[in-house]
Amino acid sequence: MTGIVVVTAGTGVPSSSTLLGERLAAAAAAALGRDATGLTHLELRTLAVELASFVATRRPGPGLRSAFEALARADGVIAVTPIYNGSYSGLFKLFFDALPEGTMAGRPVLPGATGGTARHSLAIDHAMLPLFYYLKAPVAPHPVFAATKDWGSPGKLDRRITRAADAFADLVRRSSPSLELDEFAVPDFTELLGGKGIQPNG
Amino acid sequence: MQIGIFTVGDVTTDPTTGRTPTEHERILAAVTLAKKAEEIGLDVFATGEHHNPPFHPSSPTTLLGFIAAQTSRIVLSTATTLITTNDPVKIGEDYAVLQHLAEGRVDLMLGRGNTGPVYPWFGRDIRDGIALAVENYALLRRLWREEVVDWEGRFRTPLHGFTLAPRPLDDVPPFVWHGSIRSPEIAEQAAYYGDGFFHNNIFWNPSHTRRMVNLYRQRFEHHGHGPADTAIVGLGGQFFMRRNSQDAIAEFRPYFDVAPVYGYGPTLEEFMAETPLTVGSPQQVLERTLAFREGVGHYQRQLFLVDHAGLPLKTVLDQLDLLGEILPELRKGFAQDRPAHVPDAPTHASLVAARGEVAPASRPGRQDDVTGRSPEPASAQSVASEPASSEHR
Numbered sequence: 001m002t003g004i005v006v007v008t009a010g011t012g013v014p015s016s017s018t019l020l021g022e023r024l025a026a027a028a029a030a031a032l033g034r035d036a037t038g039l040t041h042l043e044l045r046t047l048a049v050e051l052a053s054f055v056a057t058r059r060p061g062p063g064l065r066s067a068f069e070a071l072a073r074a075d076g077v078i079a080v081t082p083i084y085n086g087s088y089s090g091l092f093k094l095f096f097d098a099l100p101e102g103t104m105a106g107r108p109v110l111p112g113a114t115g116g117t118a119r120h121s122l123a124i125d126h127a128m129l130p131l132f133y134y135l136k137a138p139v140a141p142h143p144v145f146a147a148t149k150d151w152g153s154p155g156k157l158d159r160r161i162t163r164a165a166d167a168f169a170d171l172v173r174r175s176s177p178s179l180e181l182d183e184f185a186v187p188d189f190t191e192l193l194g195g196k197g198i199q200p201n202g
Numbered sequence: 203m204q205i206g207i208f209t210v211g212d213v214t215t216d217p218t219t220g221r222t223p224t225e226h227e228r229i230l231a232a233v234t235l236a237k238k239a240e241e242i243g244l245d246v247f248a249t250g251e252h253h254n255p256p257f258h259p260s261s262p263t264t265l266l267g268f269i270a271a272q273t274s275r276i277v278l279s280t281a282t283t284l285i286t287t288n289d290p291v292k293i294g295e296d297y298a299v300l301q302h303l304a305e306g307r308v309d310l311m312l313g314r315g316n317t318g319p320v321y322p323w324f325g326r327d328i329r330d331g332i333a334l335a336v337e338n339y340a341l342l343r344r345l346w347r348e349e350v351v352d353w354e355g356r357f358r359t360p361l362h363g364f365t366l367a368p369r370p371l372d373d374v375p376p377f378v379w380h381g382s383i384r385s386p387e388i389a390e391q392a393a394y395y396g397d398g399f400f401h402n403n404i405f406w407n408p409s410h411t412r413r414m415v416n417l418y419r420q421r422f423e424h425h426g427h428g429p430a431d432t433a434i435v436g437l438g439g440q441f442f443m444r445r446n447s448q449d450a451i452a453e454f455r456p457y458f459d460v461a462p463v464y465g466y467g468p469t470l471e472e473f474m475a476e477t478p479l480t481v482g483s484p485q486q487v488l489e490r491t492l493a494f495r496e497g498v499g500h501y502q503r504q505l506f507l508v509d510h511a512g513l514p515l516k517t518v519l520d521q522l523d524l525l526g527e528i529l530p531e532l533r534k535g536f537a538q539d540r541p542a543h544v545p546d547a548p549t550h551a552s553l554v555a556a557r558g559e560v561a562p563a564s565r566p567g568r569q570d571d572v573t574g575r576s577p578e579p580a581s582a583q584s585v586a587s588e589p590a591s592s593e594h595r
């Protein structure tokens with residue numbers, strides 16, 4: 001076990017997405033008990049400039065590289081975004097677009113989202129789930145949406161957070177994604193030649 | 203140690219004047235640069251290959267052939283030759299002719315090309331990039347090494363009883379480098395054949411370059427070509443020099459800020475910290491370049507990109523003058539602490555010498571490696587009517 005990575009795309013200080021991410025992480029740590037070995041929090045706000053540079057140049061800066069490495073080692077990922085204009089924020093999408101291919105495959109993810117009112121809650125289902133399905137990440141069964149009003153009734157939100165974290169913890173225990181992604185791994189060349197009958201030094 | 207320059211051949215507006223050079227100007231500038239490179243004592247001039255504007259070098263061997271006629275010493279190479287979208291037969295032919303005309307002063311660096319839309323123009327798909335590089339190069343090697351080739355692959359029309367003409371000069375194919383930034387398969391390919399591996403180096407942080415080169419070195423040894431530190435490594439590099447480093451930064455920044463590939467991204471200072479780009483005094487360029495060895499070990503070829511992003515020709519020629527000034531120090535530095543068993547980059551002469559004999563210049567009497575037969579009948583008159591040895595297989 002190498003731990004849980006929390007990715008939050010909130011930009012305010014304080015940010016309700018960051019807060020939800022922290023609450024989900026704490027609940028997941030509690031649910032995992034002794035299996036919880038570490039928690040890394042990636043606030044995408046701090047990577048915003050590097051992400052924009054990456055889009056322009058395809059060259060990851062140092063912060064982005066360590067973020068990629070953290071995700072490639074994660075046992076599970078809690079991913080929280082504010083909902084803007086009916087979908088995840090641009091910053092959130094930028095990050096998952098930049099992530100090296102294959103990073104999320106087989107890696108359990110718990111989606112979370114925040115928004116002004118509960119009218120936005122289906123954005124999890126119509127935007128976030130297809131994203132994680134595409135990335136081949138197994139999605140925990142009870143994603144959490146927190147509207148502004150929910151922060152005023154903490155008991156109900158707490159129960160949803162606990163339920164989501166428990167299910168996520170189960171998924172993490174059952175999964176074994178920790179095959180650390182090695183971008184330098186390579187098949188032997190004879191496989192690449194695909195039986196063309198070419199001999200070395202030939 | 204070979205030191206040289208490479209051009210990607212971009213036709214880019216000078217952001218400080220708004221003037222865009224013509225393709226004609228840029229093509230002739232490449233010739234001027236190559237001649238200048240020889241004049242200041244550089245070892246290699248390499249050109250890119252592109253099949254889409256704003257780049258001009260769609261026909262590298264035409265350009266290099268013209269340069270070969272006007273130079274006498276410098277090695278002509280590519281950065282890179284597209285092994286994916288070109289027909290390997292045509293690569294084999296073109297570079298064999300160039301090799302003859304240039305008296306062996308030719309090698310080439312193979313690359314895949316990363317512009318998706320170019321592939322379908324040549325009937326290919328960028329998603330097949332690695333597979334194309336693997337298969338096409340496997341064929342190219344055979345075309346240069348076997349007199350009569352039978353071939354069936356996934357991508358190309360089959361060949362039966364095909365003989366590439368002309369044969370490589372002295373029957374020694376041009377040395378091949380494989381260029382890749384981040385595909386371990388290509389490092390593996392270079393290692394498998396014992397060919398050279400070139401890392402562009404320019405856009406990536408040094409730790410990435412180090413890992414790719416070390417992967418190649420380890421696999422070179424694994425495949426039995428010799429110790430890892432004898433593998434043949436080339437690196438890209440990029441500088442802008444003025445005697446006063448502040449002048450260099452002030453002059454280069456407007457080009458950097460809007461440059462193709464990395465413009466509109468990180469600041470010049472960030473990019474300098476994160477990549478091998480050095481903008482500063484000749485002394486700074488000297489020191490930074492010599493430090494490349496710390497990451498990748500003693501290597502064989504250093505190529506600099508000097509003429510991109512709209513820099514005017516005069517400015518680029520100034521850069522080469524400054525490079526010429528530090529060149530003796532650069533050579534001295536590269537030679538320092540270099541173990542005797544670390545080889546130089548292969549040249550035509552060294553490959554001929556390594557083979558231990560020079561093949562006869564005349565063709566008749568040679569035999570096909572596979573069939574043991576000559577591809578030509580005893581009677582020279584009937585060459586056209588006998589299609590090599592296809593009936594023999």
